[in-house]
Amino acid sequence: MIKFFRKIRQKMLIENKFSKYLIYAIGEIILVVIGILIALAINNWKENQKLRNQEITYLNNLRDDLETQINMLDIYIDYENIIIDHSNDIIEHYELNEGFKNMDSIFPKLNDLTTRWTFSNANTTLLQMLNSNQINIIQNTKLKEELIGFNQQIDLFTRNTNINNTNLVDNLTTGTFISSGGFASYGNSKRMVQKFNDFYPFQNKIINDDDLKKILIQVINEPKNKLEIANKITYRNTISSLQKSGNEAIKDKAVQLLQLLNEEIELHKK
Template identity: 40%
Template sequence: MIKFFRKIRQNLLSEGKTGKYLKYAIGEIILVVIGILIALSINNWNEHRKNRILEQEVLKDLKEEYVLNLSQLEQKIDMRNAIIQNSIDVLNYVDNSEFDVNRDTLIHKIRYLGLDPTFDPIQNDLITSGKIRLVQNKPLRKLLSSWTSDILALQEMELQWQTLKTDLNIPYQISLGIFRDMVHSSYESSGRPIYLVEKNNDIDGRLFVGKSQKTPSSEKILQNAQLESMMANAIAQCHSTNMQALALKKRIELIIDLLNKEIQK
């Protein structure tokens, strides 16, 4: 094709038809430019198509991750609700000391202070890998970009509970002389342990430790000066943390909703 155009130009020059040559040259340039533009357009279209395929793969992976994150977060919220409810029950026992409270029941409820509901979500590499650019939906891209900071806000509150549990709750339970009974209560019953994320009924969490022969009576436990404050503190800490967790839950649900809409396009 190049030789063909070159031959035409040479014939025009040899015949002295300079004007026709210039017109032809301009036309040839226009054709070349059009050809380049078409090639670029095809290349851009192909690149766009590849990016959209990659985007769908990324969106589907993200949906799977956030569904798992939502499930884990809900489980942590349930754990804190269990701490709150059992702490309220203990406070009711303290306020109504005339009731005959079963010692095993009381210890079973106090042991919830030893739970550690810490959210540990799947972290994607969208930002560091540059894959965030593949997500076309701007609101979704913004939510994904702020995900790390959203997690940190919750984890800072969870750290306060971890510190309280380690520095106050466990030492108190040991000094009160109920820790062995708490361990026994935690592992003697059958069923799925509350701290397991996967609802696998094949996991047997039972472990026989045996009750202590020196555990104080229910009356003595309820008369302990620190018990009321510990239960109230646990309620306050877990409630405020759950407020943050519920806000994050709504954020995850919004992300999943946007992901579903983008995947269905």
């Protein structure tokens, strides 16, 4: 093709048809420019197609992560319900019996208050996109803003959960419940054991000694101990109620975000 155009130019020059040659040269330049523009357009289309395919992959991964997060949140909420239910049962038992009496069915529930559940961010794809600045691949501005806001919300909640677990559960209440809850004699409740066995199989080691149980009842009903334990039971109830509310708020947001993602994925299929 290049040789063909070269021959035409040479023929025009030989025949001294400069004006025709000039028109032809301009036409050739225009054809070259058009060819370049077409090539650029094709290349841009390919790049855009590549980005859109990558966006679809990200959207699907984000959806999978969110579904995992929602399932995990259901687990967290269920755990907090155990703590809330058991602390309520202990308080009701205390009021009905005017103290810590007839405690065989209650001590396992008291021992459950020594446990706590950490919070994990399952949205690894979103974190990867934010850290690598790939979040801008998402064209839907509202969806992108919602994802960024969700990450900030879940990051704050994760940090608060870890701080609360360490300072308000581990350091403030757990030691008291272990020393006064008869852990060696009763272990955890069946409901709590089942909950943990779904993830981390274990069983309590129990010491069968009736004398220990008698001493335990005496110690837990000493006025000072009774006051401290009663305060910490109600406090532990409050912590779990707050944690449950936080988990539910995160779940509601995750469900809304999942709906937006599903809608965006459907749009890409059309």
